[in-house]
Amino acid sequence: MALKRALLIAAAACSPFLPVVHSQNATVPEIVDGTIRIYGNDAYKIPYRRLMPTDAARARYPGFKQETLTLKNGTIRREGAKALTSDIVFERDVALTLRDGVTIYADVYRPVGDQQVPAIIAYSPYGKEVGGQNLDDSAGRAGVPLANVSDLQKFEAADPAYWVPQGYAIVNPDTRGAYASQGNITYWGRQLAEDGYDLVEWIATQPWSSGKVAMSGNSWLGVSQWFTAAEHPPHLTAIAPWEALADLYRHVTNRGGIPAPAFQESIITSLAGNGFVEDSPRLIVGEGLINQYWEDKIARLEEITVPAYIVASYQNVLHTHGSFDGFRRIQSESKWLRVHNSFEWPDYYVPEHVEDLRKFFDHFLKGLDNGWDKTERIRLAILDPGHEDELNRPVGTWPVDGTTPTRFYPQADGALSTTAFKNKTVASYEVGGNSSLLTFKYTVPDGELLEINGYSKVRFWVEANGSNDMELQFLLEKRAANGSAFAGFGATASNPTISSTEYIRVSHRALDTQRSTNFEPYLTHDREELLSAGQIVPIEVGLWPIAIRFHPGESFVLTISPVQPLTTALDAGSGVAAITIPAAGGTYEPGSNVPMITLGGVKSNPAFVDEQRVATPVGRNNGTHIFHFGGCYDSHLLLPLNITSIA
CATH class of the missing domain: 3.40.50.1820 (Alpha/Beta hydrolase fold, catalytic domain)
Structure with a gap:
């Protein structure tokens, strides 16, 4: 057939x-x-x-x-x-x-x-x-x-x-x-x-x-x-x-x-x-x-x-x-x-x-x-949730020249610091547990106005206990002084907060060294390298670009969590709305009585359309995810920063 x-x-x-x-x-x-x-x-x-x-x-x-x-x-x-x-x-x-x-x-x-x-x-x-x-x-x-x-x-x-x-x-x-x-x-x-x-x-x-x-x-x-x-x-x-x-x-x-x-x-x-x-x-x-x-x-x-x-x-x-x-x-x-x-x-x-x-x-x-x-060749928006975004800032290059590459290192207390933690340390979570995530936070000190402007990178040493792979999300978001996140914008719930993100299947960690840069690791995705028990490996993850401003007392938070497969039964509602147009096509005089037809207005697909869907993939996250930092483990977040004194 x-x-x-x-x-x-x-x-x-x-x-x-x-x-x-x-x-x-x-x-x-x-x-x-x-x-x-x-x-x-x-x-x-x-x-x-x-x-x-x-x-x-x-x-x-x-x-x-x-x-x-x-x-x-x-x-x-x-x-x-x-x-x-x-x-x-x-x-x-x-x-x-x-x-x-x-x-x-x-x-x-x-x-x-x-x-x-x-x-x-x-x-x-x-x-x-x-x-x-x-x-x-x-x-x-x-x-x-x-x-x-x-x-x-x-x-x-x-x-x-x-x-x-x-x-x-x-x-x-x-x-x-x-x-x-x-x-x-x-x-x-x-x-x-x-x-x-x-x-x-x-x-x-x-x-x-x-x-x-x-x-x-x-x-x-x-x-x-x-x-x-x-x-x-x-x-x-x-x-x-x-x-x-x-x-x-x-x-x-x-x-x-x-x-x-x-x-x-x-x-x-x-x-x-x-x-x-x-x-x-x-x-x-x-x-x-x-x-x-x-x-x-x-x-x-x-x-x-x-x-x-x-x-x-x-x-x-x-x-x-x-x-x-x-x-x-x-x-x-x-x-x-x-x-x-x-x-x-x-x-x-x-x-x-x-x-x-x-x-x-x-x-x-x-x-x-x-x-x-x-016309200016590059006009940027600078996001500033909680304040007023800046629009149409003219700049000469993208990524923007003049930013300072700055490393932030995870600390045992969940902070981020520009100083590496001296002792080897681990943090972990149980996949599927009540708190299957890790967060690391940096708070902008008094007298500083800070901007992240461009591409960011996370480097972390990871280990899986109870699985031969890991599927991870890294999310960098702005938090208000009271710790609350800022709701994202857009037509879907895919962006719940204003953030910069990226994902990685750890078995796909191989890098193309010719195409990778300091801020932008380029994964080859041409082979799998599964984890063995007790194996600790470095991964590099390039976060998608963002330009965002932080005021004193505000913070940026790096969250690491397991990726949960989204169901393939997802229906975004396309074709559902009922839309009425002239039956003869084209347009009509306002207020005139012309034959109309209504298209849509039905929420279900023909049965066979949904029967052709693929099954939701089974994720590879199981057991315990372990993250190593400090000492010989150079785990860090690399950011392109502009810092201005406002004292």
Whole structure:
């Protein structure tokens, strides 16, 4: 059966077909064998799983319909959304053929008339109209008021109601395998990169196109920019990745070497189409070491030379490291970094940030001499919970020059000190006990204002009693003078406090000495080195970057704890919200009585979608975790500090 299905997948990828809708009642679980194009291998074998059908309620698919509409000035998409400020040509389900014969479909929003304009691509499989991912699925729309957008925008993407009046086209594709598009959905890598190239070059041939093409958007849309730009499509003129991981294995799926398929399950079960999707969760648990497959999921940042406006934050559990990595490693002569203090979605739609992005695009896509080239290359946010954050601090480099590398050593009383503890000491906890963690604390003295600004590192000597491995989380957070932590921000509970974190599976402690630096250990993840009884080994863990300020009496606390596997039954609620739009598509006059349809509003997936989930991984934490410091054990926390006297 698997071989037969694999052959059907291959045939479908090369044969044209009309879009069809599969009934969710007739669909059963299917995990099948197939191949994917990766760098260095044209037919790498992987598992695929059946996608949620497009007629499932949580797919929120308004249907396939090739048509051209004129959306009139003053009309709206939804009650409460922003009205259009100009007429917009809306071309729906426009077909384009990729290099391997697969046809995908895109929606195009552009100005009325014959003018040629630059285009902005929003590249993801989430649906180009409503779709399985939408801000309405998050509490409070994740801080993006409906009144601030038209709701014509694709999830995490530019709003046509703003950009078309500014003289741009917005192109929203359903990527390979998504909804009516042919083929199977892939997770970045070579296949997506080549598809992105083909889309850019197709846009450049359209009669309405000026030949200048850009990409913009958050998360998946940002990651897609790294991969597409590395292919050097000739007409790609600028990119604007707003929070984007750059190494799927190290930044999300197997962070620290620990398989974590739960988040991927929450995403993959929200995707819809007529075929299959690359079964990332099965590969997370089945291929736990870096190999050719995972190498394909590392963005080739050094290949990127196109102008770039990159946005990052310190608290994004998926994208923080990749966003900063992208800025540092791309080879573009024209690149800018802005670091904000909130979350990717509200930041993207703040009017002043939309204007900032337009200034960047106007400069590179329209050739306007608008002063963008005078914009500071790096603008940082300095977090200061309990006080007022500092925004848009201009600095010359990232990481910031002028910080002082400072070691803080754990003490027997739970303190951190710049002086090493003289005697060999141990601290421990029982895994699964009432207090399965260790904390070490440093309090800022009177008269000092302290900033941690950049990447930090933990070096610790560890031992496991009752297990041959350990899976650890290291968390560095700010505490108020009264000892309380500061609540994190964002759309999920993944960041309960404002902190810098990293994980490690101790058997994955091997370092690439060529790529590692004083502050940034680089784990190879190419082998396992299990612990033997009584063995004490050093580990080095690079905490994700942060810029945060501490006042006298406040403290930073290093917490060490065992990682608990997150259940793969995780359901983030994507596709649940009920969204009402015009039945005929497009927009309507406010207050008019037009037929409407409601998409979503159902909390359950088709049964087979959840039956395809992988089992929650069994963690490797058992027995007692023992931590050695003092004497010959040079365990310490290394921080990049700026200290100012305020006496």
